[in-house]
Amino acid sequence: MQLDRARVTIRPRSPWEALDLGCRLAARHRRLLALAWLALTVPVFSLISLLCWNAPTLALLLFWWGKPLYERLALHILAQALFDHPPSIGQALRAWPGLLRRQWLASLTWRRASLMRSFDLPVTQLEGQAGRARQQRLGLLHREDGRAARWLTVVGAYVETCLVLGAVSLLLLMVPRSAGDSWHWAQWLLGPPIPGRLWLQHLANAFYVLVLAVWGPIYVACGFTLYLNRRTHLEAWDIELVLRALCQRLAPLVVLGLLLAFMLTPPPALAADAAPAEQPRVSVSTAHQAIEALLQRPPFENIETRARWHWRRGDPSPAPAAAPAPHAAANPSEGLARAAEILLWAALAGCLAWLGWHHRLRARQWAARLARRRTPPHQALPxxxxxxxxxxxxxxxxxxxxxxxxxxxxxxxxxxxxxxxxxxxxxxxxxxxxxxxxxxxxxxxxxxxxxxxxxxxxxxxxxxxxxxxxxxxxxxxxxxxxxxxxxxxxxxxxxxxx
Amino acid sequence: MLATGPHPPPVDTLMLVETPEGIDLPLRPAGLVPRALAFTVDLAIRGVVLLLLALLLHPQGDMGVGALLLAIFLVNGWYMVLFEVLHQGRTPGKQLLGLRVVLDDGTPIGWSASLLRNLLRAADMLPLGYALGITSSLLHPAFKRVGDLAAGTLVVYQDAPPPVLRWPEVAPAPAPFALAASEQRALLELVQRQANLAPARVEELAALLAPALGVPAQQAMARINGIARAWVGPA
Incomplete structure (x- = not known):
């Protein structure tokens, strides 16, 4: 494993933070994950629904039961994307049957109810552990992060329910009241199923497929990052990263040091001498150039492009367009436009004048009322x-x-x-x-x-x-x-x- | 170190807030799972309080019912706001989960921001059971729900109190080469965490530096302990 190629920042985190990292990781590859997930689940769902058309609840149950199988696809994509370029949808789908071969029966039967499904999946799928070795490995991993993994599944169950019911009730809220009480969302949610509305049940199931295409990959990614985080803690990946980089930096020095150690000189002093020799001498002009180049880069040179609405008149930029005025006057359409402009302004002035004439009586009343208001009230007797x-x-x-x-x-x-x-x-x-x-x-x-x-x-x-x-x-x-x-x-x- | 090439910067949850002095303060925004759990704890606390009040007040007749309705309004409307403003951004649920609410720039939350973010819970609840809030928090890079977006607030993890450090009792030794700050930190981390790592793994990590230190792989860790001891001093 080449840690320095990881596309996430590796540092020891709390279990909750590891879950958040999974959220961000899934968001980075959101499109790919959702499309691949849909490409797999939509055919499966359609098939199940057609087979169980008269029992929508059974269809939903069967589809839900197969979740561990779909999750393997998401983990495959995420694991590839972590160190390498993510696969295309076609590549991922072609790899999927091969992923199922390992322990598919166990994940569909006695491990189906496990609350730590997404946390355990990398051990099964990526490490390929089985049997007793797997148990020991899981015992070690669960010791710290098991609690977060369990809560992830519990919250995930709530998220799925809430989003599906929310989507269906939003749809039913849009149905007008005139359609009858049987369309009321509370009726659908709490009442017994209405026999003639099988398709509505199947529609709700389809909403579940859509919601799962968003939440399923996030759930897998959270379990995956939780697993990575636990291993970061157990194996000090963050330290290994720095130490490897340090080794690479010191590699030429080590050769030199060995050479000099061979000549029986104390290594510490030599290393101290060798360090400055490594640095090239910098002339004033090259330093200036380097500084200038640095000043042109983002933190210093910060160019922002903003688009906003503003009045054309106040803008100085049309000024050059106005400069060739005599040339523009020769243009007949320009003159026509000018005439239309004058006509329009005249029409506006006429409108205002007509309004004033029409309302002159009211204006006079207003003036009288204002004048009366100006005289002090206490002088006037009733x-x-x-x-x-x-x-x-x-x-x-x-x-x-x-x-x-x-x-x-x-x-x-x-x-x-x-x-x-x-x-x-x-x-x-x-x-x-x-x-x-x-x-x-x-x-x-x-x-x-x-x-x-x-x-x-x-x-x-x-x-x-x-x-x-x-x-x-x-x-x-x-x-x-x-x-x-x-x-x-x-x-x-x-x-x-x- | 600039991220060059076709790769985007590595995924991380940190939000950096730059102070006027040019220091980047890292904030760690909290995501859906701990926040949902904190809310559940708060909901349960409110439920228990209101249930006790109902048992106490309901037999008192109409006046008791009136007082109960007032209490429901006060508890539901002000529980979050009062705790957030007067208790360093922490409701009991958030405190249990190690969370607190701050403004986007990391400063403490005030009355207006807290009122706004809690009033907008009504929007986040739509259409059912916080569906909008969940969606928003799953999609936003800082896990904000609609109320947080409107009020400019952020739910972050509280920093844990720094752990008590113990250093191995060995003779100090000088580092044979110059080290950058991050490299020094990594070596000190290794010394601190060696007790929690498998012994074979510690040896493996230390062996990476053995050639540079000029010692056999088995003695590399002892040497690193000595170097760390020299950096930390006699304390």
Whole structure:
């Protein structure tokens, strides 16, 4: 065995890592392994299915039972590919009958249930061990990695089941509900088999063949790398690799050393002298050249080609194409294209203009709404309230009207006075009153103006208004005169003041 | 050593992460089998916890059932995330199998990455029993499932604590020729592992160096032990 030609990195690994290496090894030769596997299993499966058309479960069982035989093909390909070029599909298939000759009965009968099948296969097939020697060999190999080999088979059984059931349920999920409940995937999975659907069972079996073409080689490769890893541990393959390379490097030195040892000189010192003599002298210019060559190689010179979409306009590369413009203008198709471009742009502008005209009313509404939003909200009074307090709605001579009303209806008189006061507060003093303000809140705002006369009058009027409005207590006589006097003092009539 | 010729580089599972200092840190991504087993352990732990809670809470009436539903949500939704973020990327199952979750560059996993990779379990489960996750992990070079791809995370093997080294009690001897670092390491490995190898195999390996050492094949191993002793020093 020439370890230095191995196509995998040889180093001692944990059993789990050895399984992962098998995964990668199978992935390296994925196409070859799957095609060879299919070329072998599809005819076998077709034959079994035709023979057992009425018993799909039996067909699946028979096909499944033959797995150890198919696995020998995968191991043959993997073992060849490990040290050499992998065989072609035809070569592998031609070699297959020869591979079966050895212990095929045992692998199909009492060893069929073994959980370490793929781990043991290399011992049978590649080492050709049999009988007692095989038992001893397996005992040695199982001591460390048996556990991982067993779990590999258990997980593999789950993977096969899961992928097959997943593929079938994915197919059934695509069947529309209108096809009936008997097509529901849960029905197929959990319910009893439906007699008229034999072909569906055979289809599920075919899915198993496909899944096995992916998983089968991986399973074999994992067992194979586990076996290689165990032997790496047992026989220190990694050390052997380095030592052999070292021997090759030292070979000329050894001859020299032997020669000098013959001349009775202590070997260590000589070897130390000999080592530098081995190295050729390097001139400055050749060193520069070597450095330059090194700098051109991947870790330093790293050229990546990336393809992506971008706008043509922003690209400087069409610039040279634009340079021979006069020549292009002479081209009639160029002019046609230019005209079409202008037409298209004009059509776009026309569309935009028509849209603007069509929606001008809506645009105006928008503008109005925006303008309204800009005015601060607290200055606007609610419409009803504003109407009540509008100066036009009130008589010119509020006090005179109140005096006239007082005789017949004191309540109306006080209401008029109070409304008049609020109107004056809103319009003359610009107090920000809201419809929700209570009398006390209005008073507080008046007090904030710090106008003594207005404050006193407002308090008195509010008190009397509240007494008659809520308490139905008629104010004492003389109140009217006092209030009207106060009103006239605060808000003299326009004509009288002049 | 450049891989020349028609052969692609040898198959390996290592992922090298280069630090700004130009040092390659090797990460060892974990494949389907140990991860599936770790998940099974976690599933079993969650199942037992929820079963105990159900036995405790179910007889308490509607309120107990409500609390049980909350507990199911918390255990199923947060078990993985909390353990991964607060326990160095290890759930109990992963710890048992010697695995941990890290980001693609080997740094510890954070809340967002852990939430994302565990939320996307819903996608990995499709259509049945993690079928998509299994397929993805079998095909990806770093064995990532969809959640790992989206969150930029990697499940790696934890580094085992370094073993206690024992060196043979022999007189030190000088190496008669210059050795590269990898060659020195191989000789030290041979000295360390000679107890686990068959004696005939040790002699065979040592005999490879016998001509270069200038000793008969039977004494080569003793000589190598001496050289290793000289490198390691008196400790």
């Amino acid at each position: 419409p009803l309230f504003a109407q009540d307090l509008a100066p036009e709605r009130l008589p010119m001579d509020v006090a005179g009207h109140a005096e006239q009303l007082w005789a017949s209806d004191p309540r109306q008189a006080l209401a008029l006075l109070y409304r008049g006061l609020l109107s004056r507060l809103v319009h003359d003093y610009k107090l920000p009153l809201r419809a929700a303000d209570t009398e006390a809140q209005v008073l507080a705002k008046v007090a904030a103006l710090q106008l003594r006369g207005l404050d006193d009058f407002s308090q008195k009027l509010t008190w009397h208004w509240q007494a008659i409005a809520y308490g139905h207590r008629v104010p004492p006589a003389g109140t009217c005169e006092a209030l009207c006097r106060g009103w006239r003092r605060l808000f003299p009539l326009q004509g009288a003041s002049q």
